[in-house]
Amino acid sequence: MKKIVFMGTPDYALSVLKALCEHFEIVGVFTQPDKPVGRKAVLTPPPVKEFALSKGFAVFQPQNLKNGAAEQIALLKPDFIVVAAYGQILGEDILSIAPCINLHASILPEFRGASPVQQMVLNGKKLGGITAMKMGVGLDDGDMLGFEVCDIEGKSSAELFSIFATMAGKLALKTLENYEKINPIAQFSALSSKCKKIKKEEGQISFDDEISIIWRKFLAFNPWPSIYFSNGTKLLKIKIHSQNVAREQIGKICAINQNSFCVGAKKGLVEIFSIQEAGKKALDAKEYLNGKRLGLGDNIFS
Known part of the structure; x- marks a missing residue:
């Protein structure tokens, strides 16, 4: 042997x-x-x-x-x-x-x-x-x-x-x-x-990024470092929808569904099912919207 x-x-x-x-x-x-x-x-x-x-x-x-x-x-x-x-x-x-x-x-x-x-x-x-x-x-x-x-x-x-x-x-x-x-x-x-080795900062995104870039980063950086915004908020479960989005809709809530909500990004919508603010526990979409008192047209981070 x-x-x-x-x-x-x-x-x-x-x-x-x-x-x-x-x-x-x-x-x-x-x-x-x-x-x-x-x-x-x-x-x-x-x-x-x-x-x-x-x-x-x-x-x-x-x-x-x-x-x-x-x-x-x-x-x-x-x-x-x-x-x-x-x-x-x-x-x-x-x-x-x-x-x-x-x-x-x-x-x-x-x-x-x-x-x-x-x-x-x-x-x-x-x-x-x-x-x-x-x-x-x-x-x-x-x-x-x-x-x-x-x-x-x-x-x-x-x-x-x-x-x-x-x-x-x-x-x-x-x-x-x-x-x-x-x-x-x-x-x-x-x-x-x-x-090279992945660095944590590579996971940072913005709704000004193209929808395809957000999606690829979401897949690539799962499980680490995940994708997050400059304020530390992570997106834990998402889908994307490619479509034309007006400039004024970027970063704003464009649709609210039973288990998710959609936010405008460049060339599409990010459908968010689970989200986690820095230092806090993960929340499903409904909990997050209720806790922040957000509705249609609101900026997600206002």
């Missing part, structure tokens, strides 16, 4: 590890250090660590990979190193130990980097998927070993992370089981694009 060192951290990575451990010997799991979570800053282990410990796997959580990690991995004598959303860059000292296979959440060479799922949604892509890649020293630029593709139109990042996690697990198995038969494909870097 082939020996695997696995490197990953969030739920996406956990799905890959679960798939692998049914077919290969996991000789070591590398994941990010425990981090404080929530208002009480409770020190919380990554999902991958919790599962690995429950299976009795050896777990390593180095702050960085420059101080002895390569030596630790070499002692484990893996046949493959499998990486899925680990969160640290692998150096040549690790890459030279065994073939390093990365399950990257985009169809490379598009969206190399830290936020491929959010970026494909922001860009309005209709198809997305996973690439199995043999890692090199560059950023997600290694030779491609296989793909899984699906329809992503209208799906949020939260939905896609779940879908892609299952796909990545299947692709990891297929890639490792057929590794010797695969003819790697070099990436055409001229077609590449890069993406």
